[in-house]
Amino acid sequence: MFPSLSRRTLAAALPLGAIGFAAGGGLIPAATAAASAAPAAKAAMPLPGRVALDPTHLPPPIRRRHAVHHTVVLDAKEVLAEIRPGTTFRFMTFGGTVPGPMIRVRVGDTVTLTLRNDTSSQMAHNVDMHAVYGTGGGAPATLVQPGQSRSETFRAAYPGAFIYHCAVPDFLDQHISSGMFGMILVEPADGLGKVDREFYLGQHELYTDGEYGAKGEQQFSFDKMIAEQPTYVLFNGADKGLTGARYGAMAARTSERVRVFMVCGGPNLTSSFHPIGNVWTRCWPQGALANPPQRFVQTWPVCPGSCFVGEMELPLAETVNLVDHALTRVVRKGLLAQIAVSGAARPDLFRTS
Ligand SMILES: [Cu+2]
Secondary structure (H helix, E strand, O other): OOOOOOHHHHHHHHHOOEEEEEEOOOOOOOOOOOOOOOOOOOOOOOOOOOOEEEEOOOOOOOOOOOOOOEEEEEEEEEEEEEEEEOOOEEEEEOEEOOOEOOOOOOOOEEEEEEEEEEOOOOEOOOOOOOOOOOHHHHHHHHHOOOEEEEEEEEEEOEEEEEEEOOOOOOOOHHHHHHOOOOEEEEEEOOOOOOOOOOEEEEEEEEOOOOOOOOOOOEOOHHHHHOOOOOEEEEOEOOOOOOOOOOOOOOOEEEEEEEEEEEEEOOOOOOOOEEEEEEEEEEEEEEHOOOOHHHHEEEEEEEOEEEEEEEEOOOOOOEEEEEEEEEHHHHHHOOOOEEEEEEOOOOOOOOOOO
């Protein structure tokens, strides 16, 4: 199937890499896994009533310089969770979180991906990965009814940060809006540069029958989706969830360099991704890591079905607000994530007078 990676080559090259994740986020060591293996995917256990993925919970950078085989298990789960305190919604998810867990491999690696649809699900689901050559990005091969499980094997043939999302026929927009998207990161052969911290965010919009802030369980509104008028625009499925006022801000220290991975699920809105009080020192639009980075970019569009990789220097102790600069989405629809930077003052860079 993969001429450059015969079974013998795989067996020799990989005592490793084969890790999946289960519904609750537990790691499942595959038969070929070894203790030294770095996980290809890592999922967080969501707190009760919480669907937001911890943005610091992602697999570590890849240091090896040879191909391996990964076994990844994704669980399609429909979960009732809070959009905001007192307001709930039946999210559709990969792994019980929004976004779904990051899958991290190196170009040339092979992946056996299993999609399991939980027995409690009400819908069929599948997964289209933009890192995959193949019909529908693998969607027809992974279509699973509740309680079903199917697998596919692919080679990550090109580098970049790519979305994966549910692509179930006729209702893929509803399923993505309800939370079924995540990122598969295919690192270039030489890896990514060293940074001090990495964060992983997913933006999407939610169309509910109630108005913004309405209490109780909200139902999905097809009318609002057809009009492309969302009730909520969110990072990680929660109304201002990744902030000090709610689940907590991401933490960093001055003089550190951080890398932010962002996947835009949409299904319809393009994000104008901007770090307030800072700038993208280096960024890779569309997550196209094979290209040279852009420098000192203020705001970059991240369209639905795409990703963004950006790095920031943090010279100042400040709160960096990550936003979509279509700011009505911030002020009135719930979109905000914060990086709280601690450290010494730098009056040479900024001071009040
Ligand atoms: Cu689905």
